[in-house]
Amino acid sequence: MSDFDDDDLFEPIEPAQSAPKVPLSQRAMGISAPRPAPYLDGLNPAQREAVEALDGPVLMLAGAGTGKTKALTTRIAHLLNTGQARPNEILSVTFTNKAAREMKNRVANLLGQTVEGMPWMGTFHSICVKLLRRHAELVGLKSNFTILDTDDQNRLLKQLIVAANIDEKRWPARLLSGVIDNWKNRAWTPAQVPTGDASAFNGQGVDLYHQYQERLKTLNACDFGDLLLHMVTIFQRHDDILKQYQTWFRYILVDEYQDTNVAQYLWLRLLAAGHKNICCVGDDDQSIYGWRGAEVGNILRFEADFPGAKVVKLEQNYRSTAHILGAAAGVIRGNEGRLGKELWTDAEGGDKVRLIGHWDGNEEARWVGEELEAMQRGTRGNAPLSLDDMAILVRASHQMRAFEDRFLTIGLPYRVIGGPRFYERLEIRDAMAYFRLAVSQDDDLAFERIVNTPRRGLGDKAVQTIQRLARQNGVSLVEGARIAVEQGEIKGKGGKGLADLVIGLDRWHKQMTEEADTHVELAEMILDDSGYTAHWMNDKTPEAPGRLENLKELVKALEGFENLQGFLEHVSLIMDNESENSEEKVTIMTLHAAKGLEYPAVFLPGWEDGLFPSQRSMDESGLKGLEEERRLAYVGITRAETICTISFAANRLVYGQWQSQLPSRFVDELPEEHVDVLTPPGLYGGGYGAASGMSGVGSKIEEQALRADAYNSPGWKRMQENTGGKLRAKSSPGEARGLVIDMAAVSSFTQGNRVFHQKFGYGTVMGIEGDKLDIEFDKAGAKKVISKFIILASEAGDVPF
């Protein structure tokens, strides 16, 4: 059993030092101690209204960049400072850990002290875990249940699908997990799935859902959706428990309310039903997660749910220029059923949103690269910007590639946000499975995962034997394995390997309970003794060193926790991996990932119908889908502080086919008075033609400026450095750009050459295609790089083979 004796979380804790000591009688009369509230001074009237309306339902409609977090955190500070609530009586929910962390920090700043005593500030999921551990038995779980990640979930579902004799090719597990997730998002238990939905997944969806939930119970596990669903179920069935929490959570605050799904909505509504002290903050115009169950309806319906609710609109924007706001407003105006907000700003001046069409996606990437460098130098009419201040926001991650390729070519540092999370990586999951088994030998999923990782000669047959023995004896797989070893059921190499594994598992478990070593040492030992570390050290693929690195990081992360259990409990919910790198970099990410962020300069490429708005979204969800796409456009534009650049291409490579594209309908929704149409520099004789419907007249001055800039750009300089200055003499500013490319052909390489690249380090030339080289880099793996950015390793001091 793990440590969840947090009953103290509900004990009245000593109010913060600065909190008032007002006798209850006076409090009941509405008298509170007059106390300074300097934090209120920095608020605008709307924010202040939202902050001071402490009691009763409040809907804070906070547009992008209107100081939402400030209002929310100040409200919490105010609740504490006025003595309306103790820190542990405030339930404040966010979606991400990042948001929760930021909120904690900011409240602490406002109050001038750390907020240790705010145990109920966190994500929906983390709060639900805490609650569910206290009441697990009510839904057939033990309080030390494990939380499955998507991978475990899919493996489990796959077993069920195979067992049900369903063709898993036509009906893959991932599809089923999507269906079940959707049901859980709607707070439907298997019994509650309406008949209309029951036909899902070849007519066997509900049945499999049933089986899945049963299986989870046996495994003493639940998935992410269950955390919410179980709590809603418990609240609905056990009035006494609900009452208890309704009393304890005297004030409820919700961030990003437009992103809540039905389960979260019900959860909140149940908890708020008594006192109705609920403050929801959100922006219907930024609802972009409908596809994963978010219901914009929740925010649109707030006033109906909570009659007499106070609605406060935060519309003064502190982030963007008037033109950017105007452009965003023009686009979002196309949506119906909005609560209606219009952002405004005090700020004067500012550039219009820049719009440009390109010949194709590569040209677009090339142009963006040059713009980034120009802005870095400050030759776009602005003070020089750091690369950290610039971001490229794309609709779909495959768009990133063109930019990455281009930036690698010109040596422009970039970072990609998104991609696989740290704890989703193969090696991290494997390591975690070992840790899970050390904690509990009942964890069958963990056992299945690592039984033959590293290879122990245990194939499908061996695993089936173990499973059979476990089932026959009604025990866990680890026990089944033990029996298999004792009875000598598995012969040869596999038998030996399994015996070692079982012995190891026992030893680790014993050592963990005896706490002879620290948990960090134990973890290291587990990874070494199991042969897992060796497994990657022997692996010669280019990824192996990185994986070992990650394992080290994992062990390091352990240091921050009391013990292995504590770590495992948290890691399933937390652990965003932001390995901070000090180097200046442009950020590339999806529009979804950009929500909540802001950058002085933002690029929004790929505004083409079908890509953005996404065809699929429109096909699947029709007008609803299109409106969500439009909100995405709105989110994108409002990320920009001073420079917002929208672009599209006339041709794009889609699944290896060149397709001609039409500009996004959102382009035409941009109000003309807020847009500056740029003409692409004619360097490639490109330029966007009649198809765009745009006037195509551009400024000659701009064009010339671009040309001249190209030779002062950091990329150009870097390139010269990379080529050891060889090209410097021949290429001077003002010469035709084509020459640069010709120059590249001058450098010659042969297969097998040891070479050096500024970003990728040392490598070996594997092949040559025109001016591009196939290089197997020692650290970075295989890449295609234009030869002019490569120098022979001997010149750089590396010892050739």
Add this chain to the structure above:
DNA sequence: AGCCTCCTAATTTTT
């Protein structure tokens, strides 16, 4: 167990 070939699908993603 490991390698090879064929097939299919291809947005967005937190917890």
Add this chain to the structure above:
DNA sequence: TTAGGAGGCT
């Protein structure tokens, strides 16, 4: 086009 998974073959 390409990546990843499944199934088959050695």
